[in-house]
Amino acid sequence: xxxxxxxxxxxxxxxxxxxxxxxxxxxxxxxxxxxxxxxxxxxxxxxxxxxxxxxxxxxxxxxxxxxxxxxxxxxxxxxxxxxxxxxxxxxxxxxxxxxxxxxxxxxxxxxxxxxxxxxxxxxxxxxxxxxxxxxxxxxxxxxxxxxxxxxxxxxxxxxxxxxxxxxxxxxxxxxxxxxxxxxxxxxxxxxxxxxxxxxxxxxxxxxxxxxxxxxxxxxxxxxxxxxxxxxxxxxxxxxxxxxxxxxxxxxxxx
Amino acid sequence: xxxxxxxxxxxxxxxxxxxxxxxxxxxxxxxxxxxxxxxxxxxxxxxxxxxxxxxxxxxxxxxxxxxxxxxxxxxxxxxxxxxxxxxxxxxxxxxxxxxxxxxxxxxxxxxxxxxxxxxxxxxxxxxxxxxxxxxxxxxxxxxxxxxxxxxxxxxxxxxxxxxxxxxxxxxxxxxxxxxxxxxxxxxxxx
Numbered sequence: 302x303x304x305x306x307x308x309x310x311x312x313x314x315x316x317x318x319x320x321x322x323x324x325x326x327x328x329x330x331x332x333x334x335x336x337x338x339x340x341x342x343x344x345x346x347x348x349x350x351x352x353x354x355x356x357x358x359x360x361x362x363x364x365x366x367x368x369x370x371x372x373x374x375x376x377x378x379x380x381x382x383x384x385x386x387x388x389x390x391x392x393x394x395x396x397x398x399x400x401x402x403x404x405x406x407x408x409x410x411x412x413x414x415x416x417x418x419x420x421x422x423x424x425x426x427x428x429x430x431x432x433x434x435x436x437x438x439x440x441x442x443x444x445x446x447x448x449x450x451x452x453x454x455x456x457x458x459x460x461x462x463x464x465x466x467x468x469x470x471x472x473x474x475x476x477x478x479x480x481x482x483x484x485x486x487x488x489x490x491x492x493x494x495x496x497x498x499x500x501x502x503x504x505x506x507x508x509x510x511x512x513x514x515x516x517x518x519x520x521x522x523x524x525x526x527x528x529x530x531x532x533x534x535x536x537x538x539x540x541x542x543x544x545x546x547x548x549x550x551x552x553x554x555x
Numbered sequence: 556x557x558x559x560x561x562x563x564x565x566x567x568x569x570x571x572x573x574x575x576x577x578x579x580x581x582x583x584x585x586x587x588x589x590x591x592x593x594x595x596x597x598x599x600x601x602x603x604x605x606x607x608x609x610x611x612x613x614x615x616x617x618x619x620x621x622x623x624x625x626x627x628x629x630x631x632x633x634x635x636x637x638x639x640x641x642x643x644x645x646x647x648x649x650x651x652x653x654x655x656x657x658x659x660x661x662x663x664x665x666x667x668x669x670x671x672x673x674x675x676x677x678x679x680x681x682x683x684x685x686x687x688x689x690x691x692x693x694x695x696x697x698x699x700x701x702x703x704x705x706x707x708x709x710x711x712x713x714x715x716x717x718x719x720x721x722x723x724x725x726x727x728x729x730x731x732x733x734x735x736x737x738x739x740x741x742x743x744x745x
Contacts, residue, residue, distance in 0.1 A: 308671040309589045312611050312662075317582050319660040321574075321618050412724075414712050417650045459725045503733075505696070526729060 362390040368420070368433045373446065376407055380446050392434060393441045399457035401447035402527050403466030410458055412443035428458070455529045462525030462533040464552060469525045469533050471555035474541035477512045480522055484533075494536040495520065503536070512537070566631035567624075574621045581621070584631065585614060592639055594678040599643060603675040607667055608652040613639045615656035688738060695734050702730035703738070 360383045361372045371387060371394075380396040387394045397412065408428030415421045419442060420433035428447060450456055462469040468489040472480045477493065484491045493512050496503045512518065521541030527533040566587065572580035592613055596606035616638050624634050646652050656662075667675075692700055698720070705716045706727075717727040 306590065306593070306671060306674040308607055308665055308667055308675075309593065309610075311665050312614065313582060313585050313589065315662050315665075316585060316614055316618055316660075317578055319615070319618060319662060321621050321660070412714070415650075420649060457723075457725065459729055503696075528725075 360386050362386055367436050370433045372431045394444050396444045396446055398448045399445040400450035400454045401456050401458050402460035404464035405447040405460045406449050408447045410445040412445050416440050459526045459528055462527035465554040468527045472522050474521050476521055477537055480535055488531055490532050492534045494534055496538050567626040570624045570631050598679045603672050609642050612653055612656055613642050615660045615662050619656045619659055691738055699730050699734035703734035706731045
């Protein structure tokens with residue numbers, strides 16, 4: 302039943318004549334080969350680490366099908382290097398360095414509107430290390446590349462305060478009391494935001510004295526934003542889940 | 556048909572048969588689910604063209620990966636809505652509907668007729684949702700509301716929003732993001 306929407310009938314006709322690809326065979330063999338590749342790769346990485354050779358910062362532009370992919374790896378390469386290599390490959394981008402927290406070093410952010418044909422998979426408190434452009438793209442894009450903020454320097458791009466290395470590292474799900482104690486030890490000033498799960502209304506900058514002496518004392522940290530190494534916002538919700546609910550992000554290093 | 560100790564319903568049966576090449580089984584599954592999927596997208600995007608593309612991509616992906624469906628991991632509808640959710644999130648993130656599965660399956664673009672538009676529009680009553688969004692906008696703090704309206708309503712860049720609101724670009728991004736997250740929650744519930 303398609304409720305008489307002609308579009309759905311036409312789509313159904315096409316689907317009826319489409320042929321699904323056959324299921325993958327020799328799964329066991331594929332898994333064994335994949336396992337061997339992982340073991341070899343692990344060996345190479347372990348050997349490199351044993352040789353104590355630092356992972357170099359770099360930028361790479363290469364063609365992938367009908368796209369050109371710009372990739373940044375290692376620690377933050379200088380903006381001038383990214384820009385020069387991009388220009389050499391026909392990509393008209395302007396790159397500026399921006400001070401960021403440890404979790405965003407080497408991540409790229411757009412500083413201009415990203416055209417729909419450009420594939421940039423970043424967000425507010427996380428950037429991207431790869432950007433994909435259509436082949437022979439003639440547009441122009443401004444990019445920011447995260448470089449480590451110097452002592453006391455404000456972040457040009459706010460970071461996830463709960464990420465490893467950031468002011469409230471690994472405090473996801475902790476109570477306000479626990480976070481306040483850790484923050485005090487590290488000289489971090491925390492602004493407390495409280496979000497009501499029913500109304501989604503957030504009370505901002507609630508004094509800590511009120512947080513600890515009210516029903517909010519049992520609330521847990523769901524989200525955090527850091528503006529420099531010593532200032533962060535911690536948002537508390539009843540169960541430490543963001544509102545609206547999202548899966549809890551667990552960092553491997555936590 | 557039974558798959559052993561896991562109870563299998565009619566929809567799951569259809570997908571299992573479709574995985575063995577039974578085109579009628581997939582057509583029956585499509586017939587049952589396509590209008591719901593189209594409405595699912597239309598409620599979230601409010602755009603019939605995007606909804607139609609997302610629907611086509613969802614079913615093309617479902618057909619392309621039909622061999623991966625297993626009733627041991629969930630029902631047929633949860634599997635399908637999982638694919639639909641992924642397509643929706645990709646669209647939100649990239650600003651365009653993916654066409655990988657459609658290209659792979661040789662599905663051609665379909666133009667929407669005025670009759671299509673009319674029927675799709677009838678799938679969802681936006682009046683309560685509009686009222687809810689208006690109320691949610693009113694509930695946002697002035698900082699978030701202004702940022703959302705400038706960025707989305709007036710289509711300004713984050714730099715322009717930051718200039719208008721006298722804040723950093725980063726702060727403007729955070730305000731827009733948080734405002735939209737709350738509005739999106741209303742859309743999900745509404």
